[in-house]
Amino acid sequence: MPEGHTIHRAARDHHRMFVGQRLTVTSPQGRFDVGAGRISGRICEAVEACGKHLLYHFKAAPSLHIHLGLFGRILKGKVPAGDPRGEVRVRLAGESHHVDINGPTICETLSSAEVVSLLSRLGPDPLRDDAEPELAYARITRSRLPVGQLLMDQSVIAGIGNIYRTELLWRQRVHPELPGKDLSAASFEAIWQDACNLLALGAKRNAIITVENAPPARSRYRERVNIFGKTDCPACGSAIRRFTLATRKVYVCEHCQPR
DNA sequence: AGAGTTGTTCAAGC
């Protein structure tokens, strides 16, 4: 479910809901230690996203660090909250709403020094205004690895996942197997700018949308994409090739994305 | 019902 747009959307929403409030933090299954009031009852000062990482900052307490991984979910409801459904690692309850974090791969507290070290190992995030894209381009041109792999590396760019990497490369007509060191500055610029726009659109619409003039969503799965999971190229009609890159399936139109 | 998946880390080895 989550690429960067999901996490940023949640961070904005939760920021609005929780900042300045005293949060009740519980761990229904007891699989996350919030014991001894480490966070519980503390004032929420900020909610922040960087790439796919979500951070809740508290007054005079460690931060809560969430990473949803491949399967994690964030469920929101009004207080009073009902019984937790599924693997709810942590529940955050404010005055009017509560949030359940289901099945995250990371759910932990971090000191401020640990927060700094987490953020420092992430690459620039197209959805953050403090992003420095030059750092990403420097990393890319330093490597012979395929661009399609580098775009998925969170220490190169934070927030891009498997669908966005496929779609960005198709939209900018770059072959995923192009070695990073051969990516032109112009192509990188275009990919970066496109990522900024698409991720922002995704956060706004709560769905990955990479096609122009997307019609309203019909099903629950609301993603609207060009070649991800498809068999034919919408631009030229030729067959889409799929193969594994960085342990994930990537799609390419060999005609529109020449090597 | 079972396969597939919008992710990451770690360790070991080349």
Next chain:
DNA sequence: AGCTTGAACAACTC
């Protein structure tokens, strides 16, 4: 040092 591979973890849709 740069890179590759595999295992482990998890929730939901079709």
